[in-house]
Amino acid sequence: MSALIFILREAPLQRVDLxxxxxxxLLGLSESKIAALELQTTRVRLCAGELFKIRMGDAMQIQxxxxxxxxxxxxxxxxxxxxxxxxxxxxQVGRLMQGGRLTIRGNAGPxxxxxxxxxTVAISGDAGERIGGPLAGETVGxxxxxxxxxxxxxxxxxxxxxxxxxxxxxxTGIHPGSRMIAGTLVVRGRAGSLxxxxxxxxxxxxxxxxxxxxxxxxxxxVHELVANTLLASYIQRxxxxxxxxxxxxxxxxxxxxxxxxKGEIFSPSVPS
Amino acid sequence: MSQLxxxxxxxxxxxxxxxxxxxxxxxxxxxxxxxxxxxxVTMTGFATSVIGCGCESGIDRSLNxxxxxDGRPGVRVLxxxxxTSELQKQLQNRVGQCVLTSPGSAxxxxxxxxxxxKLGNALRFFGDGWQVAKRLGDxxxxxxxxxxxxxxxxxxxxxxxxxxxxxxxxxxxxxxVTTLAATERAVxxxxxxxxxxxxxxxxxxxSGSKVGSKYKGVVASTNDAYCPTLKGSGRSALDSDxxxxxxxxxxxLSSTAVSEAMRAGVRAILTLGxxxxxxxxxxxxxxxxxxxxxxxxxDLLP
Numbered sequence: 001m002s003a004l005i006f007i008l009r010e011a012p013l014q015r016v017d018l019x020x021x022x023x024x025x026l027l028g029l030s031e032s033k034i035a036a037l038e039l040q041t042t043r044v045r046l047c048a049g050e051l052f053k054i055r056m057g058d059a060m061q062i063q064x065x066x067x068x069x070x071x072x073x074x075x076x077x078x079x080x081x082x083x084x085x086x087x088x089x090x091x092q093v094g095r096l097m098q099g100g101r102l103t104i105r106g107n108a109g110p111x112x113x114x115x116x117x118x119x120t121v122a123i124s125g126d127a128g129e130r131i132g133g134p135l136a137g138e139t140v141g142x143x144x145x146x147x148x149x150x151x152x153x154x155x156x157x158x159x160x161x162x163x164x165x166x167x168x169x170x171x172t173g174i175h176p177g178s179r180m181i182a183g184t185l186v187v188r189g190r191a192g193s194l195x196x197x198x199x200x201x202x203x204x205x206x207x208x209x210x211x212x213x214x215x216x217x218x219x220x221x222v223h224e225l226v227a228n229t230l231l232a233s234y235i236q237r238x239x240x241x242x243x244x245x246x247x248x249x250x251x252x253x254x255x256x257x258x259x260x261x262k263g264e265i266f267s268p269s270v271p272s
Numbered sequence: 273m274s275q276l277x278x279x280x281x282x283x284x285x286x287x288x289x290x291x292x293x294x295x296x297x298x299x300x301x302x303x304x305x306x307x308x309x310x311x312x313v314t315m316t317g318f319a320t321s322v323i324g325c326g327c328e329s330g331i332d333r334s335l336n337x338x339x340x341x342d343g344r345p346g347v348r349v350l351x352x353x354x355x356t357s358e359l360q361k362q363l364q365n366r367v368g369q370c371v372l373t374s375p376g377s378a379x380x381x382x383x384x385x386x387x388x389x390k391l392g393n394a395l396r397f398f399g400d401g402w403q404v405a406k407r408l409g410d411x412x413x414x415x416x417x418x419x420x421x422x423x424x425x426x427x428x429x430x431x432x433x434x435x436x437x438x439x440x441x442x443x444x445x446x447x448x449v450t451t452l453a454a455t456e457r458a459v460x461x462x463x464x465x466x467x468x469x470x471x472x473x474x475x476x477x478x479s480g481s482k483v484g485s486k487y488k489g490v491v492a493s494t495n496d497a498y499c500p501t502l503k504g505s506g507r508s509a510l511d512s513d514x515x516x517x518x519x520x521x522x523x524x525l526s527s528t529a530v531s532e533a534m535r536a537g538v539r540a541i542l543t544l545g546x547x548x549x550x551x552x553x554x555x556x557x558x559x560x561x562x563x564x565x566x567x568x569x570x571d572l573l574p
Binding site: 144163164165182184201203223225226227229230231232233234262 | 301341342343344378402404405406407408409413415421422424
């Protein structure tokens, strides 16, 4: 059975909340019921049928043909199935996601995979700030799953991350891995200033160095760790290039000593 | 006892009687095959029989780097015990004293099952607070700082409650040399069967036992019926041409694995023939009343 397809009619005039268009919510619904789902975030009513031309198919495979930076909360809380977006998306894609696969063939706004618990989010373009991070008032960010950003990421990638894996193949903004509780953040490009700011545990790979490292991190020397080989084997399926690069000695900095100091930043053995 | 003769070798019409056991498996890796083997051999030492060792353990097979979680050479080890609590105790002690201590080693779950035993979850305390957990997908590992770097260990490993211990083949020959040759050939053939171990030295026991003793408090004693020097004593099960007897004991993760191992062993002995090998094959049992698994030799013939 082919995918359930949403074809964008025209750019929305307001931000839209697409959390209703997930496999969990659409399974078993008729075309008319799907078309009647409300997506607006203002007082102006906007139904799915007005924003998209709908081509019915398997609700476990949802495809958006055409995206927009006003497409917020795509795949939020989804637990199964697949969502593919051909285009950009807005804030909080994959927010609190619990399973399934979300693929964005474009750029994503801030808080992508915010508080995510399981599943996979793949973003072919750039991601905004605070990937996986918590919203205001929340104490914990990403709690599991995998996020792969093929482009760059904004500031505070992996903020308050508790578990899971974030791979950024490009560079990041400042404070990647800020306040990390645990988990793994891999930055293939240049990491922004002060990676791991106030991190308590967890691993950050600044594979191409960082603009500045906090003096509250201590150099524990160059190591070729089995743990990194294990990580490389796991990452292979998501990013072969990153996996290959992991299989070599890395300089390990431990910190942030401003807190409990059980985190680690791996950077090139010779500082760049 | 009635017998069949295959390729000139007498095969007793009897069966091996085996018991249900608790078991687990580990994958041990290191920088080289030699060091992975060293860790595995040390860990599986003094684990020939639950009677005196608490567990039975051995190497299942060597693993190529592409078969191990960390891409290094490895060895798969199986561990069997009579209870879950004893298995947990033996696992923790043996990995802690023999694998953790071995240079460059890492230890991973070698069995996936619904029920689990603590592995790194028990050993992590050696890290004295410096240990960190790392979850990759659905697998959780402990990283314990040690003097040559880190000891990586799966948090848990699977527990099998359908394992079988005590499959056996009794090999009887005209001399110690020919009997050993036949038994070695069987051990070699069984090594190719997955999910089984032969816990005795080199896979062979020369001191098969019977249950009980004339002495109070001794739970097992020599299998006098199969001791060639006791032929003529009235209780001997040996023919006049038998001068040496050896036993292969087989533990497996499943009844099928034990059966296949016995089949491979029996065939290897029969293939070698009576001139260079054994004159007779038998199996040990307790009358069929104690163990639920019975492996009849006649069902294992080529």
